[in-house]
Amino acid sequence: MGATKTEHFTDKQNQIATLIKALGHPARIAIIEYLMKVDDCICGDIVNELPLAQPTVSQHLKELKNAGLIKGSIEGNAICYCIDEKAIEKLQNYFGNISTKLSNKKNNCC
C-alpha cells in the first residue's frame, strides 16, 4: 500500500491531519521560523536562508501554501511570503482544546 485510507476518517480528522502533516518536516519548520524571525513578510531570501537547493525549497513552499500555512503575493519578479495566522490559530486551538479536556480528566491509570 502506501496510500492513506482517508475515506474511513471524518473530514475534520483528515483536514487537521493534513494541516499538521504540512508542518511535519524540519525544512518547513525552518521556513515558518524564518518568516517569524524577520518580523515582516519576505520577498526572496528564503532560498538563501535554507540549506537546500532552490527547487526543493520551492516545493516545500508550495506545500505550506497548499496547506494554508503561508500566503504568497507577487511583488515584481520576486514573491512575498508570510505566515497565515488563521492556520496557526487553528493549530493552537486544536491543541488548546486537547489540553483543556485532559486537565478535566480523572487520569488514574497511566
Next chain:
Amino acid sequence: MGATKTEHFTDKQNQIATLIKALGHPARIAIIEYLMKVDDCICGDIVNELPLAQPTVSQHLKELKNAGLIKGSIEGNAICYCIDEKAIEKLQNYFGNISTKLSNKKNNCC
C-alpha cells in the same frame, strides 16, 4: 533521494518536526481523539474503534509512543494507553508562541 536532510537543521527544529509529523496522519489523529473522548485510559478497544487492520493500528500506536504522544502500560494481557500531556503542552506552547509573535508584527505586506 527521499531522505530528509536533518543534519542541516537545528536539533530543536528536528525535534518539533518529528513530534508534529507523528500527528500528521488521520489514523493517529483518530487515536488521540478517541483517547480524549473516553475520558480515561483505555485498555484494549482501540483496534475495534479504528477502521484499520490490527497490525496497522499497532504500528500507528508505536509511532505515537515513540514520539512521546501517548504512554502505554501493561495491564494483564491488554495494554493501557493514554495521552501524554507533556507532548500536547509542547505543541500548544509552540503554536502559542508563534501566535503571540505574529500579533506583535507590522504585517503590512500580505
Next chain:
DNA sequence: ATTTAATATTGCAATATTACGATAAACTAT
C-alpha cells in the same frame, strides 16, 4: 499443559515523499 485473547513483529507490495539537475516561465533592467 492447552486454549484463548490481545498486542507486536516480520515481510512485502503499493504509494508517497524528499531532493535535485535541467529547464521553463515571468518579470526587470539595460
Next chain:
DNA sequence: ATAGTTTATCGTAATATTGCAATATTAAAT
C-alpha cells in the same frame, strides 16, 4: 530585443510511509 533575476515545473532516483496477511509473543483462563 537581450540579458539577468527569481521562482516554478518536470523528470527521476533514493528513501519513507502505509497497510495488511502471516506469524510470533505474552499473559490469562480453563
